[in-house]
Amino acid sequence: YNNVPIGYGQIYKMYDELYTDYHYPKTDEIVYGMDQFIGEPNYWSKGIGTRYIKLIFEFLKKERNANAVILDPHKNNPRA
Template identity: 45%
Template sequence: MKTALDTIAATLYAGKTLSIRPLTHTDADLLVKWLSDPDVLAYYEGRDRPHDLAMVQEHYYDRAGNITGCIVQYNEEAIGYMQFYVVEEEERQAYGYEGFAGNLYGMDQFIGETPYWNKGIGTALIAFAANYLMTSKQADKIVMDPQAWNARALRAYEKCGFVKKAYLPEHEWHEGAYRDCWLIELERQPAGGPDK
């Protein structure tokens, strides 16, 4: 079952806005564009897996489960993709959360318009999306599993409060080999902050 999402937005600096809106079928061409760009694929999906329209349809529209796909907009221009989902029992066990009774969410994202890289927008997106999941979806913890070699992404996640929980050797297939990943986690702080 998909999770309902209205467009959510935040004002950043100097009047710039960042928003997340639901993925629609009219966005398929954007996903094809982004997921056939070797620069994007180096970090997301792999350069050996450029997506055509049929692959985008299969991987982003025809899938089962509770994944909510979204388009990321910067000043109303579509610049990237993100998805979030409730972590189900099988994945909870794989990540060591089988005894955790709280709301556990996962999320993934990329900025597909490369001119927007290295401007702090990715970090703002992570913080914005995590805040949305914790306040609107009552997520108690949010997890991601970035590849261990992706130092730039890991720095952005750590700036937003994510911490490394477990090293996952040979966890994800990427460009012809299984790659090591980090399981990272952001935990909701109690009311009043971590020391209250």
């Protein structure tokens, strides 16, 4: 964020083993998974994560023709 590393993010196309491992129903649609976190508390509650997710959704929709994106936030993270 503004040239400061504050967290981590990754996107990946879902494949058969992931559907099985995570108990998601298999589909023929183009589906991506997404993991992200902001590890620096000074950057929490500033809308950065929300903006990041929206940008990635838009990229996946336009550039990768994604029909869906799976996020799996930790249940002990109410902000997520």
